[in-house]
Amino acid sequence: METKPDLNIDRSVGDFHYDVDYEFDAGTGLTEKTIDYISDVKEDPDWIREFRKDALRKFNSMPMPTHWASHDLENIVFDNIRYYLSQGTQPKRSWDDVPEDVKRTFERLGIPEQERKFLAGVEAQFDSEAAYSNIKAAVGEQGVIFVGSTEGLQKHPEIFKKWFGKVIPTGDNKFSALNSAVFSGGSFIYIPPGVKVKHPLQAYFRINAENFGQFERTLIIADEGSEVMYMEGCTAPKFETSTLHSAVVELVALKGAKIQYITVQNWSANVFNLVTKRGLAHEEAEIKWIDCNIGSRLTMKYPGVIMKGRKARGEVISIALAGDGQHQDTGAKMVHAADETTSNIVSKSISIGKGRSTYRGLVQIGRHLKGCKNNTECDALLINTDSRTDTYPAITVRGKENACQHEASVSKISAEQIFYMQQRGISEAAAMSLAVNGFVNDLVQQFPMEYSVELKRLIDLEMEGSVG
């Protein structure tokens, strides 16, 4: 058992794990019995148990999407995965009550410290369940609800049931079906009308166990005229075998509400990260996804916004960094379903070594609509000649007075540029890091300060690793 934290913490980021005694373990493989085990442990209401079983049937009947996606998906052995591991289903409200072995993980990742410094609330998920969940008293008094999905569906069924699975139907794709069958953890957030949450709410998702699948489920509802910023961070230790992370995140912004959802993930290179994220923006509402994908073996993620009400606005800002042997298959979906809706997509990808980046963008503006606008910009940066980048835009614009603009660029950091920087005394890794940070700089400036610093650090680490 590893008990002494390594002194060289910065270099290893999330690459450490502690042996933990799990009270609940659904074992390996996925059958109806697995579902019953999870539902029993979580004391699910019957409708959720049924929801899960229906999802399992859909998951089993759907083929892998390898007719368009990477064949690497075929290497996921669903029978070898553990679908539920926890030390109990009730998150603690105080770090003092969190079991020692779990607490030290989050302390090492700096979560309690960040909470004190700049967050309005934190949820820290360890494998299947949140170990800790709390919001600052002042935020709670405004009527803001920030709990795990289980607590959300048990204590706030009137709000939960109305929106759960409505933005992303179970059968949306094979992995949303899988998540719907075995989901556990994730956040349930409700912001009452007119409440503007000043500081960000943060969730941290930590995978600790080997051969494990993490399937958190997040539902955020911002009521009329409210505003919230939610941030999530993710890490996992580096195991020899593959680990699966397959989340579903649904956002609902009611009239005039604003939701900003920021992800900075730093998965280790054995993680399949297959996530479905979508928001529903009502009249004059705004949903903005800021998505930074660093690490993982294969990431497939295309955050989307359905602009359902007049003058709704959707935005996706994404940064993907594909290191050697990694594939970042990311993009955005913008569905314009009302007049005068506007959307903006800015995607920047970096491919290093044999790393591969793919951008998939879908923009739909219907025939009957007018005054809709989309702007798409996707830029790729290649570092050394083996790397690969592909762009698959799918733009359908019908109707009158709708405008769509698409710009794409591919640039390279050449050996000549690296040499130039090295001649000034900058190491090869630092030179690549500078160039990459320069490439994403205009996007990073949109992040909250703490996250832009974190992202810069992650890029530095990734570059150090890539030079070897």
Add this chain to the structure above:
Amino acid sequence: MSLKIENLSANIGDRQILKGLNLEVPKGQVHAIMGKNGSGKSTLAKVMAGHPDYEVTGGSVTLDGLNLFEMQEPDQRARAGLFVAFQYPMEIPGVTIANFIRAALQARLPEGEELDAVEYYEHLYKKMDALKIDRKFTSRAVNEGFSGGEKKRCEVLQMAMLNPVYAVLDETDSGLDIDALRIVSDGVNAMRSPERGFLVITHYQRLLDYIVPDVVHVMVDGRIVMSGDKNLAHKLEAQGYDWVEKEILATA
């Protein structure tokens, strides 16, 4: 104490460019290398800096006795005190001049030590003012969209900030109008010191009216074939290089 090049030979691919070159620049002096296009002048600068396209096949280069070729990486050689102002400086999109020079200075500090940002900017602005570079340039990406003259001034700015022990200026005069030439030369002259040596590579004598060299070397086909004082440069300007080649043949 000197920059000493002994019997240096180097190839690019199968082609030999440097063919046993000897040259010594004592600290405190400015030496110029003149030569026709293709004589290997720029190759010499790149080989010393450690450009990955060139293969050293023989000889050595030492900085005050320190063997340059024992340092694999170009950045190690740079930190040991070698600076090359390039003929065609690379553009680095997205990386501002201020961040670039800062990273270069930071790389020279011991681990764990942080550059003082306020002092750094004070120092940077002083050097920029001296080189008549608008302060707005600090937030522009390195060399991106710069005119030829702006690129060269930016090279000299970097040199002034990084304080090398030996500086190689490769065709720093090319692309400069007369005003820019004067500014760049003033910048270089301000750095002349008993603690520093310069190797100025140029095609034209013009630059040497501004940066007056202690010694002028003539390079032909990968070797230094003749050395003299600054008058040698005037003679080359007036009579071209043909007489040099004839003289070599005569003595060969």
